[in-house]
Amino acid sequence: DAKTTQPNSMESNEEEPVHLPCNHSTISGTDYIHWYRQLPSQGPEYVIHGLTSNVNNRMASLAIAEDRKSSTLILHRATLRDAAVYYCILILTQGGSEKLVFGKGTKLTVNP
Amino acid sequence: DADVTQTPRNRITKTGKRIMLECSQTKGHDRMYWYRQDPGLGLRLIYYSFDVKDINKGEISDGYSVSRQAQAKFSLSLESAIPNQTALYFCATSDFLPGQGDEKLFFGSGTQLSVL
Numbered sequence: 001d002a003k004t005t006q007p008n009s010m011e012s013n014e015e016e017p018v019h020l021p022c023n024h025s026t027i028s029g030t031d032y033i034h035w036y037r038q039l040p041s042q043g044p045e046y047v048i049h050g051l052t053s054n055v056n057n058r059m060a061s062l063a064i065a066e067d068r069k070s071s072t073l074i075l076h077r078a079t080l081r082d083a084a085v086y087y088c089i090l091i092l093t094q095g096g097s098e099k100l101v102f103g104k105g106t107k108l109t110v111n112p
Numbered sequence: 113d114a115d116v117t118q119t120p121r122n123r124i125t126k127t128g129k130r131i132m133l134e135c136s137q138t139k140g141h142d143r144m145y146w147y148r149q150d151p152g153l154g155l156r157l158i159y160y161s162f163d164v165k166d167i168n169k170g171e172i173s174d175g176y177s178v179s180r181q182a183q184a185k186f187s188l189s190l191e192s193a194i195p196n197q198t199a200l201y202f203c204a205t206s207d208f209l210p211g212q213g214d215e216k217l218f219f220g221s222g223t224q225l226s227v228l
Contacts, residue, residue: 032214034216036217041221041222042221042222043116043202043204043219043220043221043222044155044202044204044217044219045219046216046217046218049214049216051214087154091214091215101154102147102154102155102156103154104152104153104154105154
């Protein structure tokens with residue numbers, strides 16, 4: 001199963017953009033790229049996902065490399081409430097979340 | 113009210129005791145999952161269920177059992193709890209539909225279990 005690689009931690013200042021990278025060099029053509037985040041003392045929550053094209057929603061943007069071997073989650077203006085662990089995972093098209101692996105993720109610290 | 117509810121939120125028990133963690137969902141999803149999270153580590157899959165009659169082991173099922181009482185309810189049991197089962201347990205559902213092409217996971221708030 002395809003795996004992802006993320007930095008252990010990143011730091012940002014409030015109201016500045018944050019770019020969280022993820023490498024997935026063994027991604028297959030049928031894998032969706034998903035991002036979840038886990039706020040302190042809470043369960044993970046869905047952030048965004050995409051297949052090939054860049055995606056935007058109210059929480060974030062997802063930029064996917066042309067070869068799909070890497071992606072970047074973009075928080076346009078970080079707030080203190082964005083401090084969390086961010087997980088990049090791959091889910092097969094047509095189901096496959098039972099196979100997904102939540103690694104250690106990237107712990108994002110947001111400084112006031 | 114939360115879409116995925118776990119009870120209890122916290123539980124302290126002793127070695128050898130039988131423990132049941134419960135999960136209920138109001139999202140109408142067929143797929144449900146149980147994960148555990150240890151400090152500083154990612155989530156690991158214990159069991160998953162695609163519908164009431166379909167239950168499967170995850171990567172760390174030893175020492176655990178599950179019951180899918182209804183579409184909305186999925187319980188995790190520790191038949192004889194041991195200290196290394198101390199962890200944060202999460203239940204999740206998935207909105208997967210055949211032919212849909214993708215899916216999202218929805219998690220409960222977790223149950224912190226301590227086995228002394």
